Every structure is written in C-alpha cells, then in structure tokens.
Amino acid sequence: MAEKWKVALGCDEAAYDMKQVLVAHIESLGYDVEDFGTHDAKPVLYPDVALEVAQAVSEGRVDRGVLICGTGIGVAVSANKVPGIRAAQAHDTYSAERARKSNDAQIVTMGARVIGLELAKMIAETFLSSEFSGGSSQAKVDRIAAYERDGR
Numbered sequence: 038m039a040e041k042w043k044v045a046l047g048c049d050e051a052a053y054d055m056k057q058v059l060v061a062h063i064e065s066l067g068y069d070v071e072d073f074g075t076h077d078a079k080p081v082l083y084p085d086v087a088l089e090v091a092q093a094v095s096e097g098r099v100d101r102g103v104l105i106c107g108t109g110i111g112v113a114v115s116a117n118k119v120p121g122i123r124a125a126q127a128h129d130t131y132s133a134e135r136a137r138k139s140n141d142a143q144i145v146t147m148g149a150r151v152i153g154l155e156l157a158k159m160i161a162e163t164f165l166s167s168e169f170s171g172g173s174s175q176a177k178v179d180r181i182a183a184y185e186r187d188g189r
C-alpha cells in the first residue's frame with residue numbers, strides 16, 4: 038500500500054457481526070476505515086447502506102469499499118446502480134484478486150451467510166492489496182464505461 042487508503046465498510050443486519058470483524062481486521066492491515074453501518078442488529082434496507090458506500094467511492098471520498106449482506110448479492114446489485122461503480126461479489130480469493138486485476142472493481146461484496154469469518158478476512162485483504170492490470174483488460178472495462186455514458 039503506497040499511501041494510507043481509506044476503505045468504506047457497510048452491511049445490513051445479516052452481516053453486522055462479520056462487519057465488526059472486518060473493520061478491526063482491515064484497520065489492523067493499516068488502512069483507514071470508514072464504517073457506514075449498520076451499527077446494530079436492527080433491520081435496515083441493504084440498498085440504503087450499499088448506495089451510500091458506492092456514492093462515497095464514486096465521489097472519491099474513499100478509495101475502496103467492502104459491502105456485506107446475507108448473500109453479497111443485494112449490496113452488489115445496489116452498488117452497481119451508482120454510475121462508474123463496479124462492485125464484484127467474491128467468495129474466494131482468486132475472484133477477489135481478479136475483481137481488481139481484470140475488472141478494476143472498486144467494491145468487493147460478500148455474504149455473511151455464505152462464507153466464514155477467516156475466508157472473508159482473506160478475501161478483503163486480497164482485494165485491497167491487488168491492482169488493476171490494464172493491458173487487455175482495459176478495453177473491456179472501457180466498454181462498460183462507454184455503455185454507461187452513451188446508453189449503448
């Protein structure tokens with residue numbers, strides 16, 4: 038990590054316990070963490086949290102995002118509605134690395150009802166320490182951006 042990156046974390050009530058563990062782990066790796074909640078086990082709408090994190094990433098207020106819900110699906114679908122955001126669900130470290138190297142994803146999502154805490158920590162760590170490869174992947178990511186810009 039060249040500079041001290043700011044990482045946004047967000048979750049719904051299904052993933053509250055996992056989020057607490059990830060906040061501590063990501064801080065222990067030397068990143069600055071901004072915790073977007075939820076802050077207890079009371080039910081929330083996962084899109085509210087996911088959209089806030091995705092907006093913070095798209096506006097450059099944070100460098101990366103980690104979003105968790107029961108499956109990692111709802112927060113991914115929500116975050117990907119924010120223009121310019123590429124949020125990738127990853128439940129293995131290979132996918133977490135490729136999400137950065139191939140897809141230039143700024144947000145990783147996971148399901149607290151799908152994987153355990155130790156794997157979630159490794160996935161977050163792998164995602165945060167990987168970089169976009171560019172090269173042949175660039176045109177593919179550019180094509181996504183062009184669709185977003187031109188609608189075709």
Ligand SMILES: O=C(CO)[C@H](O)[C@H](O)COP(=O)(O)O
Pocket residue numbers: 049051052083106107108109110111112
């Ligand atoms: O995993 C999730 C969204 O993808 C959520 O954590 C959620 O608990 C599922 O809620 P529901 O089935 O009530 O929509």
